[in-house]
Amino acid sequence: xxxxxxxxxxxxVTVAAAVLMVLPAALTGQxxxxxxxxxxxxxxxxxxxAAVPGSRAQGWLGQGRSEVLAxxxxxxxxxxxxxxxxxxxLQQGGNAMDAAVAAGAVLDVTSQNDTGIGGDLFALVWxxxxxxxxxxxxxGWAPAAWTPDFFRNGLGVNRVPGTGVNAATVPGAxxxxxxxxxxxxxxxxxxxxxxxxxxAEEGWGQSERRHRDIVGVQRxxxxxxxxDRTFLIDGEPPALYSLVRNPDLAVALRLIQEGGRDVFYRGxxxxxxxxxxxxxxxxxTMADLGEFESEWVEPLSTNYHGYDVFQLxxxxxxxxxxxxxxxxxxxxxxHGINLTDLGPTNPDYWHFMVEAKKLAYSDLQAYNGxxxxxxxxxxxxxxKSYASTLCNRISMDSVAEPSVRxxxxxxxxYLTTADRWGNMVSLIHSVFSxxxxxxxxxxxxxxxxxxxxxxxxxxxxxxxxxPHKRPFHSIIAGFVMQNGHPLMTFGNMGGxxxxxxxxxxxxxxxxxxxxxxxxxxxxxxxxxxGQNRLSLExxxxxxxxxxxxxxxxxxxxxxxxxxxxxxxxxFTRDPMLPLPVFGPESIAEDHPVNGVYRAGSDHRxxxxxxxx
Numbered sequence: 001x002x003x004x005x006x007x008x009x010x011x012x013v014t015v016a017a018a019v020l021m022v023l024p025a026a027l028t029g030q031x032x033x034x035x036x037x038x039x040x041x042x043x044x045x046x047x048x049x050a051a052v053p054g055s056r057a058q059g060w061l062g063q064g065r066s067e068v069l070a071x072x073x074x075x076x077x078x079x080x081x082x083x084x085x086x087x088x089x090l091q092q093g094g095n096a097m098d099a100a101v102a103a104g105a106v107l108d109v110t111s112q113n114d115t116g117i118g119g120d121l122f123a124l125v126w127x128x129x130x131x132x133x134x135x136x137x138x139x140g141w142a143p144a145a146w147t148p149d150f151f152r153n154g155l156g157v158n159r160v161p162g163t164g165v166n167a168a169t170v171p172g173a174x175x176x177x178x179x180x181x182x183x184x185x186x187x188x189x190x191x192x193x194x195x196x197x198x199x200a201e202e203g204w205g206q207s208e209r210r211h212r213d214i215v216g217v218q219r220x221x222x223x224x225x226x227x228d229r230t231f232l233i234d235g236e237p238p239a240l241y242s243l244v245r246n247p248d249l250a251v252a253l254r255l256i257q258e259g260g261r262d263v264f265y266r267g268x269x270x271x272x273x274x275x276x277x278x279x280x281x282x283x284x285t286m287a288d289l290g291e292f293e294s295e296w297v298e299p300l301s302t303n304y305h306g307y308d309v310f311q312l313x314x315x316x317x318x319x320x321x322x323x324x325x326x327x328x329x330x331x332x333x334x335h336g337i338n339l340t341d342l343g344p345t346n347p348d349y350w351h352f353m354v355e356a357k358k359l360a361y362s363d364l365q366a367y368n369g370x371x372x373x374x375x376x377x378x379x380x381x382x383x384k385s386y387a388s389t390l391c392n393r394i395s396m397d398s399v400a401e402p403s404v405r406x407x408x409x410x411x412x413x414y415l416t417t418a419d420r421w422g423n424m425v426s427l428i429h430s431v432f433s434x435x436x437x438x439x440x441x442x443x444x445x446x447x448x449x450x451x452x453x454x455x456x457x458x459x460x461x462x463x464x465x466x467p468h469k470r471p472f473h474s475i476i477a478g479f480v481m482q483n484g485h486p487l488m489t490f491g492n493m494g495g496x497x498x499x500x501x502x503x504x505x506x507x508x509x510x511x512x513x514x515x516x517x518x519x520x521x522x523x524x525x526x527x528x529x530g531q532n533r534l535s536l537e538x539x540x541x542x543x544x545x546x547x548x549x550x551x552x553x554x555x556x557x558x559x560x561x562x563x564x565x566x567x568x569x570x571f572t573r574d575p576m577l578p579l580p581v582f583g584p585e586s587i588a589e590d591h592p593v594n595g596v597y598r599a600g601s602d603h604r605x606x607x608x609x610x611x612x
Contacts, residue, residue: 038240044208060518064603067517070611071592075099076567076599077415078114078493078607081204082106085195086417087610089187093587096423097125097184098192100415101177104429105196107413108173109249110204112231112435112447113213114493115413117252117264118168118273119431119449121176122312124299124479126486127184128422129582133479133486135312137470138176138294140169140451144467145283148457151465155281160455160465163220165282167437167450169471170292171264171273173429178261179294184423190257197257200250200445203243207606211240217435226276226440227447248445265289269444276441276448288468299479302326302382305510307487310479311502315370318476319378321499324360325506326387327394331356334391340511344522344540347547348396353507354527354534354553355394357500361529362404364499369462370470376462399532399552407496407529408454408474409433414491416569420593421580424569426477426489478502486571488516493605494564497526501564517600520566526558535562565605570598 033045042048055061068074073090077083086103094102100123108116121138151157151166161167181188214221214237221227222235230248231237238244255263263269270289277284301310302322309325311318332339335352342349367376380386393400412430431437431449439448454472455465463472474495480488488509492501501524508519523540527533533554536545541557549555577594580586599609 043240044211046208060521062521063518064521065517067515067598067600068609068611070597071420071595072590072612073099073417073419074569074597074599074609074611075103075415075417076569076601076607076609077103077107078413078565078567078602078605079107079110080606080608080610081110081199082415083608083610086415087612088195089192090417090419091612092191094187094191095185095421096417096419096425097180098187099417099419100425100427101180101185101192102195103415103417104177104413104427105193105253106199107415107429108446109196109200109246111210111413112431113210114411114431114434115429116431116436116446116449117174118171118436118441118446119173119429120171120451120473120475121173121427121429122316122473122475122477123176123180123425123427124310124312124477124489125180125184126422126424126479128580131484133299133310133481135297135299136176136179136294137297137312137316138172138179139315139470139473140172141288141292141468141470142169142452142455142465143282143284143288146452146465146467148459148465150283151457159457160452162433162450162453163438165277165280165284165437165439165448167452168277168282168284168439168448169451170284170288171449172292172294174256174261174264175292175294179296189260193253193257197250197253200246200253203245206238206240206242206244208240209606211237213434214238217438220438221435224439226442227435227438230440230445231435246445248443252444252446265292269441272441272444273448276439280439300378300382304329304506306482307510308481309506310481311476313371313378314368314376315470316473316476317364317368317499319368319382320360320364321476321478321502322382323363323387324356324499324503326382326384327356327359327390328353328503328507330384330387331391331394335394335396337396339507343512345543347544347551350525350536350544351396351548351551351553352394353504354525355400357503357527358400358402358529359390359393360499361407362402365404365406365529367462368472373466373469374462397551402529402532405530408472410474410495412475412493412495414477414493414565414567416489416491416567418489418569418571418593418597420586420591421582422486422571422593424486424489424571426479426491428475428477428491430475432474474498476502480506485573488568488570490566490568492564492566496529497562497564500526501566505566505568515600516568516570516598519568520600520602524563526563537563560604563604565602565607566600567602567607567609568600569609572596572598
């Protein structure tokens, strides 16, 4: 083969140059945005290009990418930088819990549109050495002075605000990180926050989705001087692909590296939170922060066609996903249908799914709240016998009105990790709305969430606001087991879409045999419980939308931004391999897990799955 300095190579270059010299000038023109570089007139050039997607060479041709396979460890998140940070921790001898904290911390830097240390956190944690699934609730509580009277008479409002400091409950995320590290981690905040602190100081690139989000909340951020200074540049959002820094947040992360959770709940950062809140008409105190603790709880589960599907208990909305699965399993035979036989190209399939969703979400809206303050009949709602009483409320020929309306918008991040020992973490973490409350804690560069907006001032509501009560929570994490063995972690970013999308993923993988990537590349629905409106991703709408409209559904096409973003990991255990060695020799000798991990990541978001 000829080298680059050989005569044949340079001859080709000369010929090519000669051809270019004789081409008409019109053929040498270029895009006004070469390489997709944005300009003032075209801030997102890709949106203006007419093209059609390519297809894969094998499997389902619509699948966007292959699954990622690995044996030493694997991470899937909505941000490649976060996934790489988690993988880095695994390669350094950390476990899945350490990696989850490291990945989450990077998302707290790059993705404050969705999450941050001023938010909350939940996790399902499989501990391989104990062969046990743990559930962590790190939802912050209301300040002690929060009562209906405080909002009605003190603030003069008839509902909890959605923005500002009086939308913010105590942030639970840092406490959740500490709970994971203290109970199960190999490492500490010093190691797991290192990459995030460095990134906050040095900067990262502004991606498409985050750019879209900050443009959408520019006015909200500009309304808070600390947010304006932290996130905007001369009052404007950072440009697409530009370098973004948050040195104030780097300071906060380094304080936590050295001082742990106490610096956040009892030290300098706590003082800054209280100062921010009280200077702006709020009532959060040092005691509200200092007395807060995360809670280890028992996960909920149901069996769906031979697989045990787990969710976190209230105040999260996970039980709605389990109830919906029960309805699908129990009621499908009653109506003479089979989801596998129908398949996701049949209008009857989607009609049945949506009608089951309305029933489960009606119970969610009627009952969900903080179980430390309210009685929530979860055992009854998750029984197969209860599901059977709902079957006659579904008609395959007509569309029902939800018996209880309501719902929460908002967003989140979901991440999942697994390691060489077989530990697996399913973690969700959020500031709720895009950039949360819009209120930034100075001088530490992080947004306070706005979870308080889920409280009610109605005395009949299970979510009536009360001191040190936790609000209705939208964020949930999923886990699947079979015969006592861990099988799959999964979750889906979004607000009210989460239970219905969890169910769609379970139906995809269990009833249709989709792989861990295909389940997210397939089109999804979301249904508004408040408006009784069905939204279908565009290709799905084109396929079944008219038939569903004819049946009575209020249907509209939407983009992928309406159905959230999924991540998942599947563990295929090899019974011929020995169990992992739970000790330092497994690191020194570089042992892999006793099987293979397979992971998928949603093309609708900015992330990826990575493994080694």
